[in-house]
Amino acid sequence: MAKVKLIDVARFAGVSKSTASQFLNGRFDYMSKETQERIRAAVAELDYVPNPIARNLKATKTKTIGVVVRDITGFYSSRVIRGVDDYCKAKGYNALIYNTDFDPETEAKSIEALYQLRVDGVIIASSGNNTQLISGYIEKGMPIVHFQIENDGSEQNIILSDYKKAAFDATEYLINLGHKRICFVTQDFNNVNSRIDRYQGYAEALSKHDIPLDDNLVQRWDRESGFQTAPIEIIKSYAPTAFFTQHLPITVELLRSLNRANISVPDDVSLLGFDEVPMAEFFKVPITVVKQEPYSIGIEASKLLLNNIAKETNISHKILIPCSLEIRESCKKL
Amino acid sequence: MAKVKLIDVARFAGVSKSTASQFLNGRFDYMSKETQERIRAAVAELDYVPNPIARNLKATKTKTIGVVVRDITGFYSSRVIRGVDDYCKAKGYNALIYNTDFDPETEAKSIEALYQLRVDGVIIASSGNNTQLISGYIEKGMPIVHFQIENDGSEQNIILSDYKKAAFDATEYLINLGHKRICFVTQDFNNVNSRIDRYQGYAEALSKHDIPLDDNLVQRWDRESGFQTAPIEIIKSYAPTAFFTQHLPITVELLRSLNRANISVPDDVSLLGFDEVPMAEFFKVPITVVKQEPYSIGIEASKLLLNNIAKETNISHKILIPCSLEIRESCKKL
DNA sequence: TTAATCAACTAAACCGGTTTAGTAAATTTA
DNA sequence: TAAATTTACTAAACCGGTTTAGTTGATTAA
Numbered sequence: 001m002a003k004v005k006l007i008d009v010a011r012f013a014g015v016s017k018s019t020a021s022q023f024l025n026g027r028f029d030y031m032s033k034e035t036q037e038r039i040r041a042a043v044a045e046l047d048y049v050p051n052p053i054a055r056n057l058k059a060t061k062t063k064t065i066g067v068v069v070r071d072i073t074g075f076y077s078s079r080v081i082r083g084v085d086d087y088c089k090a091k092g093y094n095a096l097i098y099n100t101d102f103d104p105e106t107e108a109k110s111i112e113a114l115y116q117l118r119v120d121g122v123i124i125a126s127s128g129n130n131t132q133l134i135s136g137y138i139e140k141g142m143p144i145v146h147f148q149i150e151n152d153g154s155e156q157n158i159i160l161s162d163y164k165k166a167a168f169d170a171t172e173y174l175i176n177l178g179h180k181r182i183c184f185v186t187q188d189f190n191n192v193n194s195r196i197d198r199y200q201g202y203a204e205a206l207s208k209h210d211i212p213l214d215d216n217l218v219q220r221w222d223r224e225s226g227f228q229t230a231p232i233e234i235i236k237s238y239a240p241t242a243f244f245t246q247h248l249p250i251t252v253e254l255l256r257s258l259n260r261a262n263i264s265v266p267d268d269v270s271l272l273g274f275d276e277v278p279m280a281e282f283f284k285v286p287i288t289v290v291k292q293e294p295y296s297i298g299i300e301a302s303k304l305l306l307n308n309i310a311k312e313t314n315i316s317h318k319i320l321i322p323c324s325l326e327i328r329e330s331c332k333k334l
Numbered sequence: 335m336a337k338v339k340l341i342d343v344a345r346f347a348g349v350s351k352s353t354a355s356q357f358l359n360g361r362f363d364y365m366s367k368e369t370q371e372r373i374r375a376a377v378a379e380l381d382y383v384p385n386p387i388a389r390n391l392k393a394t395k396t397k398t399i400g401v402v403v404r405d406i407t408g409f410y411s412s413r414v415i416r417g418v419d420d421y422c423k424a425k426g427y428n429a430l431i432y433n434t435d436f437d438p439e440t441e442a443k444s445i446e447a448l449y450q451l452r453v454d455g456v457i458i459a460s461s462g463n464n465t466q467l468i469s470g471y472i473e474k475g476m477p478i479v480h481f482q483i484e485n486d487g488s489e490q491n492i493i494l495s496d497y498k499k500a501a502f503d504a505t506e507y508l509i510n511l512g513h514k515r516i517c518f519v520t521q522d523f524n525n526v527n528s529r530i531d532r533y534q535g536y537a538e539a540l541s542k543h544d545i546p547l548d549d550n551l552v553q554r555w556d557r558e559s560g561f562q563t564a565p566i567e568i569i570k571s572y573a574p575t576a577f578f579t580q581h582l583p584i585t586v587e588l589l590r591s592l593n594r595a596n597i598s599v600p601d602d603v604s605l606l607g608f609d610e611v612p613m614a615e616f617f618k619v620p621i622t623v624v625k626q627e628p629y630s631i632g633i634e635a636s637k638l639l640l641n642n643i644a645k646e647t648n649i650s651h652k653i654l655i656p657c658s659l660e661i662r663e664s665c666k667k668l
Numbered sequence: 669t670t671a672a673t674c675a676a677c678t679a680a681a682c683c684g685g686t687t688t689a690g691t692a693a694a695t696t697t698a
Numbered sequence: 699t700a701a702a703t704t705t706a707c708t709a710a711a712c713c714g715g716t717t718t719a720g721t722t723g724a725t726t727a728a
Contacts, residue, residue, distance in 0.1 A: 057714080078407045082405070
């Protein structure tokens with residue numbers, strides 16, 4: 001494609017490669033005005049475009065970072081990526097996206113691929129199954145910033161929503177509406193702080209309002225097998241007046257179940273979801289949710305990463321981004 | 335980061351750089367078993383990882399392509415990108431995403447950035463305002479594949495939904511439900527074939543069923559100023575029994591208007607949209623839509639691009655991907 | 669007047685690989 | 699038995715830049 005290179009410019013201007021390079025990097029220390037002008041003219045005449053790859057080879061930098069997400073297609077992930085990308089582009093970096101589809105092995109392969117590609121750093125929403133492996137890369141000197149998922153016991157750079165406060169606020173909102181039997185639906189904690197924190201926010205709100213914590217109202221859902229106990233059974237057996245779902249897919253599946261069983265939201269049961277629901281305004285019942293700020297998370301994550309890259313430090317930072325409660329129509333006042 | 339290089343491996347194995355390189359590239363032509371074994375051992379011992387950048391420098395290839403979209407966050411774009419990325423990764427390429435936010439200038443800058451980065455090719459949903467410029471890059475030898483938007487008169491590689499057939503089928507579906515006054519809501523054609531084709535599909539369906547084409551029922555919408563005529567006015571003045579919107583934002587805005595004006599879909603007026611609507615199943619009225627296959631479009635676009643890169647040809651190909659009608663509840667039988 | 673300094677460059681090494689053109693020893697052919 | 703060929707490598711050029719260590723002629727200080 002672009003064939004004219006530095007040596008061509010140098011020859012055209014009648015100077016050496018070194019001088020041409022100095023000029024292009026703005027170091028005019030001891031360079032006569034005429035020489036500068038000749039090189040400028042040569043660049044213009046030959047339509048020269050420096051090759052950033054050759055440049056970075058020498059610098060042993062790629063000006064590229066990696067972003068490892070579950071699926072770029074998701075509402076949350078795509079916005080994080082957009083934030084990362086906007087910040088990176090502004091700082092002269094490019095971002096390479098790797099999708100893991102929730103598979104820890106694909107995740108491991110992605111990190112290795114990025115390592116081999118010599119990216120300057122990585123932003124990752126890790127599954128939590130590769131903690132050891134990731135530590136290894138950090139030791140090898142690859143700066144890594146996490147987001148979305150915080151695993152227990154790992155000191156790391158991470159940007160997170162303030163899950164605990166968000167869950168607390170949401171639960172308190174339901175309590176203030178008169179709810180006492182609030183069913184908390186979560187994925188298995190599995191040492192993931194990001195899940196435990198929400199639970200704690202929930203528990204603390206109950207405690208603050210002297211509502212006993214009923215273990216029957218803490219229900220599990222997982223990606224493969226769905227609800228451990230069917231929502232209809234939960235309602236029959238434990239009579240919750242509200243569901244508080246901790247993840248968009250849980251909200252979606254719960255809503256689907258309730259619709260199928262002809263259980264009306266919010267008349268029969270209230271529903272509050274974690275994570276924004278796209279197109280909520282057009283829903284039969286617009287869902288009240290805890291809204292995260294994925295775009296901001298992306299910005300902050302890349303800010304932190306590029307900072308670490310620049311300073312070659314790796315002191316663990318944890319940054320919390322506040323959430324907000326988006327009140328719509330799925331929670332009834334009792 | 336990774337510091338061990340080829341020369342280290344070579345020294346460790348007691349061979350020259352060249353021999354080590356030959357080994358790593360699987361050319362064992364005249365290499366003794368013992369030498370092979372020694373290099374293999376050195377690689378393993380030193381944990382050597384080849385530097386793809388240095389490799390590609392010599393090859394004058396980057397094994398990277400660019401993808402220029404409006405906004406990675408969108409339902410359609412994110413899926414196209416996912417398709418592109420899956421195909422590219424499988425073929426050893428990486429994709430760099432550039433967002434234009436519908437701004438032709440940002441688009442131009444993105445292409446130039448990708449050109450300077452020496453990407454091996456570009457996949458783009460162009461605004462249509464940079465046709466000249468893009469031709470320039472093609473002439474410079476940069477392979478380009480378009481998708482989503484086809485501009486009038488430009489011979490180019492392009493992957494598209496079969497817009498005409500899709501619009502024909504959708505219109506005929508409405509006609510078969512008894513609709514005769516179908517309001518076609520579109521962006522200004524502006525020489526964009528992707529829009530004109532839909533209009534032709536619409537017109538041909540009407541014609542086939544002997545329904546006169548009423549210009550009053552062809553309405554404009556644009557991103558900045560919204561509807562040229564407010565939907566309520568359209569209904570009052572021209573009494574359509576159905577709307578057929580040509581773009582997701584139009585569908586969304588129309589629905590919003592109708593809701594605000596308390597006009598019921600489909601009781602007062604039917605609605606059929608182009609483009610899938612996320613979460614449609616939970617809508618007050620699930621919207622019937624023409625569903626495109628963005629993931630397939632991404633796959634096909636990258637297939638075509640990588641093919642052109644490999645063969646260094648650039649014969650214009652146009653590939654149509656069929657759409658399907660996703661029938662839900664927003665169209666009433668009259 | 670001569671050594672030291674400075675302005676304005678350039679040669680060559682380097683980044684980390686690939687590839688082409690050789691080379692020396694062993695083997696085959698004439 | 700000498701020439702031609704084959705085997706198993708290596709030296710050096712190259713990809714397209716950056717950077718370090720010089721070099722040369724002019725100017726300034728001692």
